[in-house]
Amino acid sequence: MAKTSSIQRNLKRIKLTAKYADQRKKLKAIIRSESVTAAQKDNATRKLQAMPRNSSPVRVRNRCQLTGRSRGYVRRFGLSRIAFREMALQGNIPGVRKASW
Secondary structure: OOOHHHHHHHHHHHHHHHHHHHHHHHHHHHHHOOOOOHHHHHHHHHHHHHOOHHHOHHHOOOOOOOOOOOOOEEOOOOEEHHHHHHHHHHOOOOOOOOOOO
């Protein structure tokens, strides 16, 4: 089980990302636009940099839904490799069974 503080920190990042998503999207569109003046791009860049660091979606870490483990994350199921294996062997994940050939 991962530390509760690291799980809570990641949840805080997810909330901040959702809160600032629209603002970030608009500012990035201004920065990428070719029809906007350099001064407007500079202003948009400053506003983007002034936002909280944790509002960036890059800072959100994929974590296991059961244990909170950050390493060995299986994206399709939202679990770590260890939790995925345990649940698959118990038959708790439909359509998944141990390979044998």
